[in-house]
Amino acid sequence: MQKLADFKLPQFFNYPPYFTLQPVRDTREKQIQLWKELILDYCKSQKIFLIGVEEDFPLFSNSAIDRSLSHEARETFLSAIVGEGRAEWLDKGHRKCLVLWHRIQDWADIILQFVRDNGLEDSVMTVEEIRSGTESLGTELQGIDRTILMRALKLLENKGKLALFKGTSADDEGVKFSV
Amino acid sequence: MASGSSSIGIGGLFENAEVTTSGRPVLRRNEVECFLLSSVDIDSEDDPPRFTALRSGNLILTTHRLIWIPSQSNGAVPSSVPLAAVTHIYSHKKSIKSMFHSPRIRFQANPGSIVVTIVFRGKGDFDEFLTKLWECWRGRAWEEEEKSESETSRSGSGTVAQGLYGNDGTVRMVGLAGILRKEQEQWESTDKSLQDAFQDLNALMSKAKEMVSLAEKMRQKLLSAPSSQNGSTDDEEMGSKEEMQQWMLSVGIISPVTKESAGALYHQELSRQLADFVRIPLEQAGGMISLTDMYYHFNRARGTELISPDDLWQACTLWEKFDVPVMLRKFDSGVMVIQNKSHSDEEVMSRIRMLVTKTETLKVGVTASDAALTLKIAPAMAKEHLLTAETKGLLCRDMSPDGLRFYFNLFPEIDPTNIHIVKDFGTYGEWIKATSLLSV
Numbered sequence: 001m002q003k004l005a006d007f008k009l010p011q012f013f014n015y016p017p018y019f020t021l022q023p024v025r026d027t028r029e030k031q032i033q034l035w036k037e038l039i040l041d042y043c044k045s046q047k048i049f050l051i052g053v054e055e056d057f058p059l060f061s062n063s064a065i066d067r068s069l070s071h072e073a074r075e076t077f078l079s080a081i082v083g084e085g086r087a088e089w090l091d092k093g094h095r096k097c098l099v100l101w102h103r104i105q106d107w108a109d110i111i112l113q114f115v116r117d118n119g120l121e122d123s124v125m126t127v128e129e130i131r132s133g134t135e136s137l138g139t140e141l142q143g144i145d146r147t148i149l150m151r152a153l154k155l156l157e158n159k160g161k162l163a164l165f166k167g168t169s170a171d172d173e174g175v176k177f178s179v
Numbered sequence: 180m181a182s183g184s185s186s187i188g189i190g191g192l193f194e195n196a197e198v199t200t201s202g203r204p205v206l207r208r209n210e211v212e213c214f215l216l217s218s219v220d221i222d223s224e225d226d227p228p229r230f231t232a233l234r235s236g237n238l239i240l241t242t243h244r245l246i247w248i249p250s251q252s253n254g255a256v257p258s259s260v261p262l263a264a265v266t267h268i269y270s271h272k273k274s275i276k277s278m279f280h281s282p283r284i285r286f287q288a289n290p291g292s293i294v295v296t297i298v299f300r301g302k303g304d305f306d307e308f309l310t311k312l313w314e315c316w317r318g319r320a321w322e323e324e325e326k327s328e329s330e331t332s333r334s335g336s337g338t339v340a341q342g343l344y345g346n347d348g349t350v351r352m353v354g355l356a357g358i359l360r361k362e363q364e365q366w367e368s369t370d371k372s373l374q375d376a377f378q379d380l381n382a383l384m385s386k387a388k389e390m391v392s393l394a395e396k397m398r399q400k401l402l403s404a405p406s407s408q409n410g411s412t413d414d415e416e417m418g419s420k421e422e423m424q425q426w427m428l429s430v431g432i433i434s435p436v437t438k439e440s441a442g443a444l445y446h447q448e449l450s451r452q453l454a455d456f457v458r459i460p461l462e463q464a465g466g467m468i469s470l471t472d473m474y475y476h477f478n479r480a481r482g483t484e485l486i487s488p489d490d491l492w493q494a495c496t497l498w499e500k501f502d503v504p505v506m507l508r509k510f511d512s513g514v515m516v517i518q519n520k521s522h523s524d525e526e527v528m529s530r531i532r533m534l535v536t537k538t539e540t541l542k543v544g545v546t547a548s549d550a551a552l553t554l555k556i557a558p559a560m561a562k563e564h565l566l567t568a569e570t571k572g573l574l575c576r577d578m579s580p581d582g583l584r585f586y587f588n589l590f591p592e593i594d595p596t597n598i599h600i601v602k603d604f605g606t607y608g609e610w611i612k613a614t615s616l617l618s619v
Contacts, residue, residue, distance in 0.1 A: 010598040011611050016544065016577040017586050027575050030590035037595050067579060 049145035218301030224294035544584035
């Protein structure tokens with residue numbers, strides 16, 4: 001079967017009707033489900049956090065069968081993911097979509113686990129260090145989208161697990177954990 | 180030249196012109212009409228006038244004559260002047276004075292060098308007429324006839340045919356003159372047949388008027404008759420009313436009381452006749468035929484007494500009331516078809532299923548035309564069936580620049596929670612095999 005980078009594509013990716021938005025309701029429901037799973041799987045494996053509807057997202061077209069999703073289809077499928085809470089539209093025009101292959105809550109849990117694993121219960125770190133520091137190498141937090149990270153941290157802040165503070169410059173936001 | 184002395188001109192300048200019963204001039208052999216103007220007077224220039232003026236008529240210019248036909252029957256006689264008699268046409272000078280007067284043409288004609296004025300009081304294209312008059316007069320079409328007549332009278336053996344006319348007097352079709360002549364003749368014969376047709380049409384129109392007024396009278400009678408509410412006396416009336424309807428149907432007039440009676444007799448009869456007729460075309464079309472196709476077949480078979488699309492549709496809807504083996508069916512798309520009651524959707528679905536699960540069609544799908552060929556039905560019908568199959572979940576669609584294709588619907592067989600799994604049984608596996616086998 002085909003691969004996109006190191007991601008193994010499912011067989012039905014070569015099924016031409018997969019790329020046509022189905023008019024019959026039941027068929028469309030099934031189609032939407034398959035697209036949801038595929039998009040989330042792919043984004044997770046490739047650590048993709050952002051999808052631009054009009055951009056060349058690799059899943060949206062299949063040159064082997066010469067098919068690609070219409071704008072309407074793309075919006076429909078992404079909206080379905082948004083509807084389930086696994087993505088968010090970043091603009092009213094539905095042009096950019098933030099993909100939450102982990103929910104914010106899941107990310108929050110991952111951060112807590114990260115803190116425990118590295119014995120950072122009472123320490124201070126910059127936000128940037130969380131996503132690109134040595135501790136995060138090889139973990140899921142490596143390269144996490146800033147927006148998502150901030151949301152997860154805010155969530156934890158509300159739960160009293162940490163405190164966010166501004167540093168000397170704009171990128172120098174820090175975190176004090178009190179897990 | 181037509182005989183008939185004229186009481187108008189001295190020494191017969193004007194001749195009586197033959198006209199048909201509907202007032203069209205009878206043209207002679209090779210005579211072609213060139214122009215027509217209405218509201219024309221013909222006056223004598225001389226004082227005292229040398230002929231009685233002709234007032235208010237239509238003037239027809241032909242290649243041979245000027246024909247004047249009175250527009251009202253005011254006792255005037257249709258008259259004509261042969262162009263051959265015209266010796267001189269006065270040039271038309273436009274002056275301030277002429278702008279305020281009706282345009283006129285003056286010409287001199289023999290016998291007697293009579294000066295004639297034609298006054299145009301109507302709205303026609305005067306300039307065009309004048310141009311054509313010069314053309315026709317200069318064209319001297321009458322001379323060619325005389326020439327051909329005189330040539331045939333000569334004993335023509337040994338003389339080489341020269342010019343436009345052969346030895347036997349018929350026109351030779353040579354050169355540019357020949358081509359023009361041929362066209363001219365064709366145009367003349369068309370003109371003649373058109374004239375004949377118009378005469379028939381006029382006759383038909385006057386008959387139609389009679390029929391319409393008759394039908395109106397009948398209609399009034401039927402409508403004014405009281406509707407059946409009370410007593411036995413009305414049975415008689417009802418009886419005669421029905422008789423009236425029958426009679427009217429037999430002369431082809433649709434009953435005016437359609438809404439009151441339970442489906443007009445006309446439609447009922449038509450409905451039965453249609454049900455009988457429909458059997459054979461239906462078989463030929465594979466069990467289902469569109470309403471428009473049936474309209475064509477039925478009317479073609481009838482030849483005359485054609486029925487309207489509305490009549491056809493009404494006749495089909497009446498089938499519900501009778502016990503006939505055919506039915507009218509309307510698809511979601513609005514397409515209406517006639518099908519055998521025995522012709523079930525299930526049967527077509529199973530045939531489609533068989534078609535789309537073949538190895539080749541699993542891979543490339545089917546278009547409406549593919550289906551039409553395989554199922555042996557009309558492409559429009561095939562499309563309807565494919566769409567129905569799609570709605571039922573048997574097929575799904577693929578839209579691309581190549582067009583619309585339908586595939587066996589694999590979506591239900593794929594597990595969204597485990598998108599890489601392929602079940603051992605099922606068409607999904609077949610499809611995978613088909614695509615890997617046939618792809619290069």
